[in-house]
Amino acid sequence: MKKNIAININGVEHRAQVEPRLLLVHFLREVAGFTGTHIGCETSLCGACTVLLDGRAVKSCTVLAVQADGRSVTTIEGLAQGNRLHAIQEGFWEEHGLQCGYCTPGMIMCAHDLLERSATPTEQEIRQALDGNLCRCTGYQHIVNSVQAAARKLGKRKATRAVAAD
Template sequence: MDKRSITVTVNGATRTAEVEPRLLLAHLLRQGLGLTGTHIGCDTTNCGACTVLVDNTAVKSCTMLAVQTDGHEVTTVEGMAKASELHPVQEGFREEHGLQCGYCTPGMMMSAMALLQRNPDPTEEEVRWALSGNLCRCTGYQNIVKAVLWAAAKMKPAEV
């Protein structure tokens, strides 16, 4: 099959790859670039474990073609933290016990990041709606919602 050269910025680094037109973004990230934090749970967009940000919009990478990211910016869970510092969303999941087995966690975190970028002060209902495309089979979601609200509070600018 013919391959196509794409250039995509992943977690701030420009990457070039030769990909088949049918290659899914999830497979490029995991096998092609070694970014295994993006999990594949269903291949049908039902679970959300593969959620990443493309140009700051949450997308399910199991049904997006890698060629569609040519010239775009992709952020994975590996790109959240800076150096040795956790991102507030990651801190929130730790502080509020927002994970159990951890399989859904990267996708949940990416969906939470997308929400907080467009709405820095969400209500509980808005958090639940933003995460509604992500399934967790271990928790009752309450601590996940608390984790996102914790991150939102931490990310708020200090009042003068």
């Protein structure tokens, strides 16, 4: 019954023999030990378990681990580079985009997906993009501010890199 799979998580391959019914989120948390991805509902409604699968945001409670076989996953633990936080993480810190922090990894991964597709989203686009992620603490306003701040930071970094490349 069990199946051998290999999933690249945050740049490192993780191999395991798993039951076909094992959810990706349980693989990440229980098998690979990446507990930064949280479980809030198990029915794909709250978005706390959002990770990037080959760069796109997915709710890892509705993906089977076997479906991620041979693919790449980025979790919240894979965003910062050493001590340097990702711009979205900085945005959430500076704009007080979190309180209890439970929904935050999912929010950040979802925002990552948005900002990859759209560098300067409007407030409404941000709110739409976060539609599948629930937060019970912040009332969302500071989360929206956080994503806007992150977009500005990413824009600046891109501009700096472009200048450096010239």
